[in-house]
Amino acid sequence: MSYFTKQYHPPGTPPGTLTERPVTQAGELKISLIDYSPGELIEKQLASAKECQPFLKAPSVTWIHIQGQPAPQNLQELARIFELHPLALEDVLNTGQRPKVESYDSQLFVIASLPVMRDGKVLTEQISIFANKDYIISFHQGVSDPFELIRKRLRIQAGKIRSRGTDYLLYCLLDIIIDEGFPVLESFGEVVEILEEELLQAPGKETLRKLHEVKRELLFLRRMLWPQRDLLNKLIRDEDEFLNEETLFYLRDCYDHTVHIMDLLDTYREMTTSMMDVYLTSISYRLNDVMRVLTIIATIFIPLTFIVGVYGMNFSTNSSSPWAMPELNWYYGYPLLWLIMVIIAGGMILFFRRKGWF
Numbered sequence: 001m002s003y004f005t006k007q008y009h010p011p012g013t014p015p016g017t018l019t020e021r022p023v024t025q026a027g028e029l030k031i032s033l034i035d036y037s038p039g040e041l042i043e044k045q046l047a048s049a050k051e052c053q054p055f056l057k058a059p060s061v062t063w064i065h066i067q068g069q070p071a072p073q074n075l076q077e078l079a080r081i082f083e084l085h086p087l088a089l090e091d092v093l094n095t096g097q098r099p100k101v102e103s104y105d106s107q108l109f110v111i112a113s114l115p116v117m118r119d120g121k122v123l124t125e126q127i128s129i130f131a132n133k134d135y136i137i138s139f140h141q142g143v144s145d146p147f148e149l150i151r152k153r154l155r156i157q158a159g160k161i162r163s164r165g166t167d168y169l170l171y172c173l174l175d176i177i178i179d180e181g182f183p184v185l186e187s188f189g190e191v192v193e194i195l196e197e198e199l200l201q202a203p204g205k206e207t208l209r210k211l212h213e214v215k216r217e218l219l220f221l222r223r224m225l226w227p228q229r230d231l232l233n234k235l236i237r238d239e240d241e242f243l244n245e246e247t248l249f250y251l252r253d254c255y256d257h258t259v260h261i262m263d264l265l266d267t268y269r270e271m272t273t274s275m276m277d278v279y280l281t282s283i284s285y286r287l288n289d290v291m292r293v294l295t296i297i298a299t300i301f302i303p304l305t306f307i308v309g310v311y312g313m314n315f316s317t318n319s320s321s322p323w324a325m326p327e328l329n330w331y332y333g334y335p336l337l338w339l340i341m342v343i344i345a346g347g348m349i350l351f352f353r354r355k356g357w358f
Contacts, residue, residue, distance in 0.1 A: 029068035035060050036154055038163050043155070049077045056081075061166050062135040069141045082137060084130060085109070092139050095126040099227040101234050107132050108242055110170070112177045112231065113224040114146055115184045122184060122217045124224040127177055131170045133242055138173060146176060167247045174232070175254050181225060181261040188218065188268055196275060203279050211279065215272045222265045229258040296357065300348050304341045311337065 031046040037060040046052060046064075055062045066074070075089045085104040091097050091111060102109045108131040113124040125142040140146060150172050153161055161172060191214055198207050232255040236248055243251070311328065327333045 029066070029070060029074070032065045032067070034063045034065075034151065034154060036063075036162055037061070041154060041157075041162070043151070049074065049081055053081060056134060061169060063138070063166075063169060064135065065138045065140070065145070065147060067140055067145050070139065078137065082130065082132075082135070083107075084137075088128075088130070092128040095141055097126060099224070099231050101231050103238075103240065108170075108235075108240065110174070110231065112174060112228060114140070114142070114177050115181050115221060115225065116142070117184055117187055122188075122221055124221070127173075129170065129173060131166060131242065133166055136166050136169050136173070146180065147173060150176060164247075165244070167243045168250070170243075171247055171250045171254065174251075175257075178228060178232075178254055178257050178261070181221075181257075184221070185261065185264045185268070188214065189264075192268055192271055192275075196271075199275055199279055199282070203282055208276075208279055211272055211276055215269070215276070218265060218269045218272065222262070222269065225258070225261060225265065229255065229262060232258055292357065296352055300345050303344050303348075307337065307341060307344075 031049065033042075033044055033046055033052050033055065035042040035055045035058065040060070042055075049064070052062065052064055066078075070093070072093065075084075075093060078084055079086065079089055083105075084107070088102065088104060088109040091109075097111050099112050100110075108129075110129040110131065112127045112129070114127050116123050116125060125140065127146070128139040130137040138147070150161070150169075153159055153172075161168060191210075195207065195210055195214065199211075232251060235243065236251050236255060311325070313325070327337075330336070
C-alpha cells in the first residue's frame with residue numbers, strides 16, 4: 001500500500017491548471033441528474049453538462065452526479081455553467097486530496113474520503129461536492145456509485161429528503177460517506193480478533209506480517225479520515241447562510257459518527273500495538289525456554305565430560321607407579337563408570353526439577 005496517493009501537477013505549474021490524467025479503473029464517465037421537489041421527481045442520464053441548464057431556473061433542487069474520471073474539457077464546461085472556482089476544479093481532477101471544506105462566493109466546496117474494502121485491502125476514494133442553495137454537484141472517480149441508496153430514497157419519497165433543500169441533501173451525502181467507515185472497521189475488528197486467537201495459540205512469522213499489514217492500513221485509514229472531523233466541525237461552527245439551523249442538528253449527529261469512528265480506529269491501533277508487544281514477548285519467552293533446556297543439557301554433560309576426559313588419559317600402562325589408574329583394569333570398570341555417570345545425571349535432573357527450572 002502506498003502512503004502517498006495524491007495526484008499533483010509538476011512543481012511550477014500555474015494554479016488552476018487542468019491536465020489530462022491516465023485512465024483509472026473508474027470506468028466510463030456517467031453524468032446523472034435528479035431534479036426534485038415535494039411533488040415531482042425527474043431523473044435522467046445526461047450526454048453533457050449543457051443539458052442540465054434548463055433545470056437550474058426551476059425552484060426545485062437539482063443534483064448532478066459525475067461518476068467516473070472527468071476529462072479537463074468536462075470540468076471546464078461545468079465551470080462555465082456553474083461558475084466553479086478553478087482551484088476547486090484542480091482539486092477535483094487531482095484526487096487524493098485531504099478532506100476539507102472551502103467557501104467560494106455563493107458556493108461551498110467539500111472534499112471527503114470514502115473508505116472501501118477491495119480484495120481484502122482498505123482504500124479511500126475521493127468525493128468532491130459543490131453545494132449551492134439551488135444545486136449540488138458531486139464527483140466520484142471510483143468503480144461503483146456510492147449514492148444509490150439516496151436515489152432510492154428520493155424515488156420512493158422516503159424520509160424528509162424530498163421536502164428539504166440542498167443543504168439537507170449535502171448532509172445526506174456526507175452521512176453516507178462517513179457511515180461507510182463502520183463496515184470497514186467491522187471487517188478490521190474481525191481480522192484483529194482472528195489475529196488475537198492466532199497470537200495466543202501458535203504465533204509465527206506470518207502472524208507478524210499480518211499484524212504489520214493491519215497496523216499500516218489502520219494508520220493509512222486514520223490519516224485519511226481524521227480531517228473529516230475537522231470538516232464537519234467547520235461546517236457546524238462557521239454558520240454559513242447556506243445551512244439552515246435544522247440541518248446543523250443533523251450535521252452534529254454526523255460529527256458524532258466521525259468521533260465514534262476515530263475512537264474505534266484508535267482502539268484497533270492500540271490493540272495491534274499491544275498484540276505486537278505480546279508477539280515479541282512470546283517469541284522472547286520461547287527463546288528463553290529453548291535456551292534453558294539447552295543450558296540444562298549442557299550442565300548435565302559437564303561432569304560426564306569431565307569423567308570421560310579423566311579416564312581417557314593414557315596412564316594405565318605405568319605399572320611401577322602407585323598413581324597409575326587401576327580402575328581401567330578392573331573387571332567391572334566400564335559398567336561401573338556408566339553407573340556413576342547415570343547416577344550423576346539423574347541426580348542433577350532431580351535437583352533441577354525440584355528447583356522448578358524445567
